[in-house]
Amino acid sequence: xxxxxxxxxxxxxxxxxxxxxxxxxxxxxxxxxxxxxxxxxxxxxxxxxxxxxxxxxxxxxxxxxxxxxxxxxxxxxxxxxxxxxxxxxxxxxxxxxxxxxxxxxxxxxxxxxxxxxxxxxxxxxxxxxxxxxxxxxxxxxxxxxxxxxxxxxxxxxxxxxxxxxxxxxxxxxxxxxxxxxxxxxxxxxxxxxxxxxxxxxxxxxxxxxxxxxxxxxxxxxxxxxxxxxxxxxxxxxxxxxxxxxxxxxxxxxxxxxxxxxxxxxxxxxxxxxxxxxxxxxxxxxxxxxxxxxxxxxxxxxxxxxxxxxxxxxxxxxxxxxxxxxxxxxxxxxxxxxxxxxxxxxxxxxxxx
Amino acid sequence: xxxxxxxxxxxxxxxxxxxxxxxxxxxxxxxxxxxxxxxxxxxxxxxxxxxxxxxxxxxxxxxxxxxxxxxxxxxxxxxxxxxxxxxxxxxxxxxxxxxxxxxxxxxxxxxxxxxxxxxxxxxxxxxxxxxxxxxxxxxxxxxxxxxxxxxxxxxxxxxxxxxxxxxxxxxxxxxxxxxxxxxxxxxxxxxxxxxxxxxxxxxxxxxxxxxxxxxxxxxxxxxxxxxxxxxxxxxxxxxxxxxxxxxxxxxxxxxxxxxxxxxxxxxxxxxxxx
Numbered sequence: 251x252x253x254x255x256x257x258x259x260x261x262x263x264x265x266x267x268x269x270x271x272x273x274x275x276x277x278x279x280x281x282x283x284x285x286x287x288x289x290x291x292x293x294x295x296x297x298x299x300x301x302x303x304x305x306x307x308x309x310x311x312x313x314x315x316x317x318x319x320x321x322x323x324x325x326x327x328x329x330x331x332x333x334x335x336x337x338x339x340x341x342x343x344x345x346x347x348x349x350x351x352x353x354x355x356x357x358x359x360x361x362x363x364x365x366x367x368x369x370x371x372x373x374x375x376x377x378x379x380x381x382x383x384x385x386x387x388x389x390x391x392x393x394x395x396x397x398x399x400x401x402x403x404x405x406x407x408x409x410x411x412x413x414x415x416x417x418x419x420x421x422x423x424x425x426x427x428x429x430x431x432x433x434x435x436x437x438x439x440x441x442x443x444x445x446x447x448x449x450x451x452x453x454x455x456x457x458x459x460x461x462x463x464x465x466x467x468x469x470x471x472x473x474x475x476x477x478x479x480x481x482x483x484x485x486x487x488x489x490x491x492x493x494x495x496x497x498x499x500x501x502x503x504x505x506x507x508x509x510x511x512x513x514x515x516x517x518x519x520x521x522x523x524x525x526x527x528x529x530x531x532x533x534x535x536x537x538x539x540x541x542x543x544x545x546x547x548x549x550x551x552x553x554x555x556x557x558x559x560x561x562x563x564x565x566x567x568x569x570x571x572x573x574x575x576x577x578x579x580x581x582x583x584x585x586x587x588x589x590x591x592x593x594x595x596x597x598x599x600x601x602x
Numbered sequence: 603x604x605x606x607x608x609x610x611x612x613x614x615x616x617x618x619x620x621x622x623x624x625x626x627x628x629x630x631x632x633x634x635x636x637x638x639x640x641x642x643x644x645x646x647x648x649x650x651x652x653x654x655x656x657x658x659x660x661x662x663x664x665x666x667x668x669x670x671x672x673x674x675x676x677x678x679x680x681x682x683x684x685x686x687x688x689x690x691x692x693x694x695x696x697x698x699x700x701x702x703x704x705x706x707x708x709x710x711x712x713x714x715x716x717x718x719x720x721x722x723x724x725x726x727x728x729x730x731x732x733x734x735x736x737x738x739x740x741x742x743x744x745x746x747x748x749x750x751x752x753x754x755x756x757x758x759x760x761x762x763x764x765x766x767x768x769x770x771x772x773x774x775x776x777x778x779x780x781x782x783x784x785x786x787x788x789x790x791x792x793x794x795x796x797x798x799x800x801x802x803x804x805x806x807x808x809x810x811x812x813x814x815x816x817x818x819x820x821x822x823x824x825x826x827x828x829x830x831x832x833x834x835x836x837x838x839x840x841x842x843x844x845x846x847x848x849x850x851x852x853x854x855x856x857x858x859x860x861x862x863x864x865x866x867x868x869x870x871x872x873x874x875x876x
Contacts, residue, residue, distance in 0.1 A: 298777050324780040337778040341796040350792075351782035402783060 253406055253438045256304035257294045259287075266290050266462040267304075272455075274405075277432055277439040279453030281446060283481045286459040288442040289334075292408050295440070296331050297324035308406055308438070325354070327406075330399030334411040336391045338383035344370060344394045345379040351402035369397040373431065388416045389424045396431055405437040412441065413448055425451055446474070446485040458482055476600055478521060487554075489524040489568050492602060501599060505565050510541040511597040519602040526559060526571035528596035532589040533580055540591035548586045551577060564590055640858065647855055648848045655852040663829045664837035664853065671745060671833055672813040675752035676760075679809050683760040684802075688790075690761070691768030709758045716754055717822025724750065724823075747824035748831045756813035763805030767798035804868050811864045815857065 253272040258265070266287040272278045280288050293299040295306060297313065305315040308329075313322045330351075338347050348366035353359065370379050373393040383391060392412060399407060412428060413421055429452055432439055441452050449456050450470040458466040458479060466478040474486035483490030493503040495515040501522050502508050509522055530536070536543050546564025553559075558577050560570045568590055572582070582588065648655075655661055690702060708716055724731040724741045731741065741747040771794065779789045795802070817835040824831040826840065834853055842850035 296777075296781050298780065323785075324777075325783045325785050327781075329781060331778070331781040333774065333778055335774075337772075337774050339775060339779075339793060339796075341799075350779070350784075354779075354783035354785075354788055354792075398782065 253295075253306075253308050253440075255295065255306045257291055257306065258302050258304040259290055259294055259299060260302040261290070264290075264462060266294070268457075268459065268462070268464055270457065270464075272438045272440060274438055275436060276455065277441060277453045279449035279456045280440065280442045280459060281444065281449045281456055281482075282459035282465070284444065285461075287462040288444075288459055289410060291459070292331075292410050292440070292442050295406065296329050296408055297322060297327050328404045329406045329408060330402065330404035332392075332395045332399045332407070332409040332412050335415050336383075336395040338386075338391055338394055338398070340383050343380050343382055344375065344386065344390075347383070347394055348398045348401050351398060355402055366397075366401060369401050370394070373397045373427075387420070389420045389427075392416065392424055393427070393431075396428070400431075400435060407432075407435055407437055407439045409439075409441045411443055413443070413445065428452065446470075446482070450474070476521070476523060476598065478602070483523070487526060487559075487569070489526065489529070489566075491522040491524075491566055493520060493522060494518065495520045495599060499594065499599075501597075503566055507544065507565050509566075509592075509597060510594050511599045512594040513597075513599055515599040516601070520599050521602050523598045523600075524568070524592055524596060526569045528592060529568050529570035530591045531560060531562070531570050531572060531576075531580065531582065532591060533587075535589050536591045538591070539593065541594040542592040542597075543589055545587065545589050548582055548584055548588060550584060551582060562588060562590055568592075643851065643854055643858060646851055648851065651848060652852045652855075655849045656856075658849070660828055660832075661837065661849055661853060664832055664834050665856070667745070667748075667829065667832065668814060668834040671748045671752055672756075672810055672816075674749045675756055675813040675816075676806060676810040678749070678753045679757040679760045679813075680806060683757045683805075683809075684764060687761045687764035688768055690765045705761055706758055708755050709762075713755055713816065713818025714822050717751060717819035720751060720754060720819065720823040742823060743825040743827065743831060745824075745830055748820050748833060751819040751823045752813040752816045755816050755819050756809045759812050760805040760809040763801050763808065764798060767801030767805075768794070771797045807864050807868060811861060814860065 252274055253270065255270045256268075257270065258267045264285075264287070268287070268291055270278075280291060282288055290299065294301055294314070300321055301314045301316050303316055305317075306313040308327075312318070312320050313327055314320060338344075339350065342350065345363055345366045348369050349359075349362040352362035352365055357365070367376070367379055370376055373396060375390060375393055375397070378386060378390055378394075383394070386394065392415070396412075413425055416424055425448060432452060441448070443449050443452075453470065456468060456470055456473045457464055458473065460479050460481065466473060466482070473482060474488070477483040477486060477488060477490050480490055491501070491503050491509065493501040493509070495501050495517050497517070499511040499514050500508055501511060501515070501520060511522060530540070535545075544564055546562040546567070548560055549563045550561040551558055552561070554571065557571050558574055560572055560577070560582055562568050562570060570590070576582070580588075656665070686705065690698065690705075721728065721742060723729045724734065724747075726732070726735050726740070726742065734741065741750055775793055775797065776789050779793045784792060815835055816833070817839070820831065820833060821836055826832050826836050832840070834857055838850045838853050838857070841847065841853075
């Protein structure tokens with residue numbers, strides 16, 4: 251029971267080309283900015299969009315392979331989908347929504363409804379079985395959608411932005427429940443999301459898509475510690491610099507400036523990551539041990555938990571994390587001139 | 603907040619409303635134009651002999667025939683119009699706009715012209731009628747002809763209503779149904795059709811009401827033969843012109859009652875301002 255896919259879909263002005271392997275019982279999160287191809291990938295796996303090239307194999311069964319003319323339509327794939335906005339059928343109550351996939355597979359009405367009730371019990375919605383979708387809260391609709399997708403016992407479960415339609419207050423609760431329900435599903439689980447928190451909580455492994463390609467894969471911890479795209483870096487709140495490593499720990503950045511890191515990297519293209527906590531700000535040119543110092547101007551100050559994050563326009567631009575007291579003492583308001591300092595030991599350099 | 607803002611937008615600025623005399627006068631005249639004929643019908647109705655009229659042979663024939671032909675026309679419209687509406691809403695093909703114009707034409711065409719056109723196409727010497735005649739099919743001046751005329755005039759009401767509904771329904775729900783194991787036809791039957799059900803009912807009733815009231819195309823193409831092609835509107839016209847205006851009035855009332863029933867039945871769609 252595993253998914254092995256090479257998905258290539260050519261659209262007007264966009265090509266999705268992704269290789270993916272997911273083991274049963276594993277939850278993989280597909281993350282990336284809007285337009286990265288996340289939903290296209292999901293639709294291709296579900297059979298709602300045919301491949302241009304490549305191959306999708308689930309449990310040894312080929313679902314789509316243009317080269318051999320193989321294409322199973324969505325209704326013949328053992329795939330369950332939880333859609334963005336849930337897409338419950340508005341003319342059916344919760345029970346009949348869940349029973350839908352059982353009925354289409356030839357089960358009788360009575361048996362399908364009984365089984366649907368069991369599923370609703372499993373997601374804690376026994377008392378909402380007769381409710382129409384518009385009478386359900388966002389979190390309840392999400393659980394009905396999950397029960398509906400799981401009821402026909404698929405081997406691959408796809409979730410498209412399962413938490414995007416929820417407001418912030420219910421989100422944490424629903425996310426936790428979803429994580430619980432996902433772990434009880436034995437098949438292959440794939441979650442598309444643009445929210446790194448969802449990915450980190452729900453997934454064992456993250457696949458970062460960027461412009462139709464895999465930019466990075468790894469555990470949530472690996473991805474946030476060593477991001478390979480600016481998008482991930484910004485979401486995980488670290489400073490990411492792309493450049494070329496040369497001797498002596500020097501990294502020539504794309505903007506023309508140079509960073510000095512303590513670690514020697516092999517010459518060639520690298521990423522350098524600096525955590526905002528490791529960036530210090532000064533009113534005058536610092537004369538300490540920091541090997542890297544450059545001037546800039548404060549562009550914005552944002553709250554971040556009990557700290558503040560200061561965006562500084564400079565070459566390269568950085569985000570620094572400071573205390574509220576420091577902001578007050580130094581007068582770090584928008585437009586203030588500052589010096590930025592980063593110790594060489596705080597710069598993590600790795601191959602691009 | 604939003605409600606207040608909308609109300610404010612409707613009221614415009616804060617200038618106090620005064621009833622503007624001229625538009626109100628014109629509107630009153632317009633309403634009178636609609637209401638007066640109804641009042642006239644009710645006023646002149648021979649209530650005492652109404653039952654007698656309805657039970658008379660020619661009136662009964664017209665009533666029965668009208669029911670048969672209008673229901674048959676509605677059935678054909680559903681059978682052909684439903685797929686047509688679906689194709690127009692969902693399938694892209696060259697010449698689609700021409701097809702739309704063609705299928706809307708009967709709504710704006712004078713029905714008499716429609717009747718003439720039908721005669722030239724399906725009449726004994728018509729474009730296709732010649733061939734039909736050869737295999738023994740004869741439409742003009744038959745009940746089947748009356749049904750064809752009514753279908754021609756009434757089907758667009760169903761098609762346009764349904765096409766808009768198909769267009770407006772969320773196609774992602776159909777995707778969801780596919781992933782739940784429904785084949786395309788099952789998706790149509792179990793998701794698409796229930797979603798457009800209100801429009802389907804409205805379109806069908808409108809179509810039937812239009813078929814029931816059809817006059818011009820029917821009398822031109824199918825003639826005016828009692829029991830064969832003389833439907834209610836034709837009967838009313840003939841009786842009013844001739845010896846028996848009382849029957850005409852009684853059956854006019856019947857038609858009006860049906861129209862009102864349709865309107866009340868569809869009140870949620872047509873009588874509530876959005």
